[in-house]
């Protein structure tokens with residue numbers, strides 16, 4: 001579904017340039033439900049905004065389904081945003097209209113794309129557990145309910161990819177669990193590919209794969225040891241318990257070594273590397289004296 005190779009994003013303001021993505025590589029398979037984690041400023045939202053067609057990449061390759069997002073024209077981008085991809089933000093004020101009902105909010109993107117379907121709009125609201133509240137105006141719903149309306153809206157045009165930026169950032173744990181269950185159901189039943197950006201490690205433990213971004217590059221990947229675990233794990237396993245951790249190698253064979261490891265060994269800009277037939281050993285450079 002998604003393939004990014006050596007993806008670069010540079011933000012230029014009057015006097016500074018910020019390189020938010022520095023040659024990032026990531027692939028997401030059709031029908032996968034995965035999470036992206038990373039410290040503040042590591043480039044997570046930048047990546048999601050590029051995948052959502054809200055921002056343009058500076059260099060590299062980005063393919064989502066049939067679309068090459070580096071070469072896509074402005075007209076095609078409008079179609080892409082309407083048909084292929086759905087977006088959910090932490091702060092849902094961006095895609096909700098407070099004086100319309102929940103149902104009218106879901107119908108609006110359908111009307112804009114000429115695919116009005118009231119039955120499907122109702123079904124979506126039922127899927128997110130709001131069957132009884134679809135006639136309520138948005139301002140009469142709680143924050144968690146509004147977030148569930150936002151999920152229904154994001155699916156109104158039957159996208160094959162759902163991007164969620166901190167979707168549970170401003171709701172309580174119970175609502176956050178409910179939202180993750182809704183994502184899992186949509187992923188299984190509709191086959192929607194789902195990419196979630198989050199700070200929340202317990203939430204990350206509920207997906208099949210987690211990719212960690214550090215300094216604008218993919219660094220580590222956590223893959224679920226037992227893909228059937230989520231039925232058993234209502235109590236919540238930590239990501240380390242539930243997933244196997246791998247360091248990511250790019251096509252040129254480069255890998256990122258965590259700063260803390262380098263500092264602990266006093267490695268600065270060089271290291272010695274040895275292959276003993278079984279493992280690769282990285283050490284601080286031997287003293288030349």
Ligand SMILES: Nc1ncnc2c1ncn2[C@@H]1O[C@H](COP(=O)(O)OP(=O)(O)OP(=O)(O)O)[C@@H](O)[C@H]1O
Nearest residue numbers: 011018019020038039040041042043044045046047
């Ligand atoms: N429009 C912009 N103009 C200039 N710099 C930007 C812009 N958007 C993001 N950046 C910079 O790019 C870098 C990556 O930002 P990004 O928002 O992608 O990080 P993030 O991992 O999503 O962080 P957070 O978890 O805090 O949301 C940061 O240094 C940020 O300041």
